Amino acid sequence: MNEPWSDLVGPMSLTPFQAIGIPIALLGAVFLSIGAQLQHRGVSKVEGTHGDGSKAGLTWRQVTLLIRRPSWVFGTLLLTLAIVIQLISLGFAPLIVVQPIGVVAMILTNVINSRVHGIATDSRVRNSITLAVLGIAIFVAISAVFAVEREFTDQQMIFVLVLLAVVIAITLVVFLVFRRKLRAMFYIVAAGTLYGFVVTITKVLINRWQTGHIDAFTLVCLGSLIVAAMLGGYFVQTAYSVGSPDLVIAGLTVVDPLVAVAIAIAVLGEAQMFPPLALAGLAVGGALSIVGVILLARHHPQTHH
DSSP states (O other): OOHHHHHHHOOOOOOHHHHTHHHHHHHHHHHHHHHHHHHHHHHHHHHHHHOOSOOSOOOHHHHHHHTTOHHHHHHHHHHHHHHHHHHHHHHHSOHHHHGGGGGHHHHHHHHHHHHHHTOOOOHHHHHHHHHHHHHHHHHHHHHHHHOOOOOOOHHHHHHHHHHHHHHHHHHHHHHHHHTTTOOHHHHHHHHHHHHHHHHHHHHHHHHHHHTTOOOHHHHHHHHHHHHHHHHHHHHHHHHHHHSOHHHHHHHHHHHHHHHHHHHHHHTSOTTTTOOHHHHHHHHHHHHHHHHHHHHHHHHOGGGGO
């Protein structure tokens, strides 16, 4: 009589050692939120003084000017620290558990942005954020129970790298052809997708380093990671020039983990122990978070300016 229930909950697969990755990931989310606000301030000032109003992506001159902005430089340092902390968390826990926790940055960034710009957060914005956070919370809760780590094979990584190449090609073509018509959500989704691959490849590199498996293919993975991270970083800075920091972080903290989790489930097998009902829960959580970000983009005050 208790068998259906035991099949549903299963044994806790997250060990106390792995659980350490959760508070570490939360700390990274705090630095991500503050860094995003500072970067947005720097990009906004450069766009305001040296932009042509076309919102067609940052020029090379604008990028070089950003390096001279103290707010942008400090924000970049904080984001770098957030990335390092995230990598540490990945060393403890499965990707599918710690990666979605970055959604906490969405809440912090919204609060900070509202205070800095004096923008009142109405009920529609709060409900949108709540919906997105609830969806990610469902992800983390289910993943913490059922997620398992697997060794990554070269064949699996080759498949991931091919997918990444396709994504890079598509985003570059769309950007080059339609750059003067693109809105913030394109840059957010593009950057979030690329960062999802970056996190996945990073997890693979961490595992290879921990097992002493360093070879030429590891260097290929590292090179792919660098390319994806640089392109994603450019899209994020461009998104700051056309959207608010809390909208950018909201999109990134939802799209990024959804892509990473999708890869972890479909390619790397981290969800092999998930019963059907748990997989359904992941689907519901993903849908709620996506709807939350879409509603936030539609109702956010700065989107109407």
